[in-house]
Amino acid sequence: MPSDTRALTRAARTRAKTEDIPYTAARETELAIRERMDADGESYEEAEAFVTDPGNQLLCEKCGWTVGMVCPECPGCGCYNHSCTGWRHREYMHPDERAELEAAEAECPECGGDTRTGYDCTCDR
Numbered sequence: 845m846p847s848d849t850r851a852l853t854r855a856a857r858t859r860a861k862t863e864d865i866p867y868t869a870a871r872e873t874e875l876a877i878r879e880r881m882d883a884d885g886e887s888y889e890e891a892e893a894f895v896t897d898p899g900n901q902l903l904c905e906k907c908g909w910t911v912g913m914v915c916p917e918c919p920g921c922g923c924y925n926h927s928c929t930g931w932r933h934r935e936y937m938h939p940d941e942r943a944e945l946e947a948a949e950a951e952c953p954e955c956g957g958d959t960r961t962g963y964d965c966t967c968d969r
Contacts, residue, residue, distance in 0.1 A: 852871070852874055852875070852878075853871075855874045856870040856871040856873075856874045857870070859873060859874060873895060873896065876895045877891045877892050877895050878891075880894060880895060897912075898911060899911050899912030900912060903921050904921035904923060906921075906923055907921050907923045909921035909923075909936070913936050915933055918933075952965045952967055954967045955967050
């Protein structure tokens with residue numbers, strides 16, 4: 845369903861009528877479904893289920909978090925991951941960011957040694 849065909853227009857009109865939404869919003873939804881189908885190789889039904897799921901709506905354009913990723917322990921999205929210790933941030937972090945955070949947490953604030961092994965830390969802990 846390319847963006848310049850009558851099939852897209854028909855699908856958008858049908859969606860607008862059945863969901864009682866503006867045509868432009870229905871067209872954007874149909875285009876998002878097509879984009880997901882092309883990118884991930886999903887069927888129309890799978891792509892539609894993902895795109896129309898309220899939990900997958902974009903919460904923050906800066907970090908790309910969706911409504912389903914909201915952390916219950918902080919005031920917002922992934923932009924707060926440096927000041928929040930919530931488990932959601934670790935779950936959605938890039939592996940490189942997660943490794944950096946774990947290394948920073950393992951460093952002793954007093955001597956700078958590695959607290960994971962206990963051998964490098966010279967403090968009385």
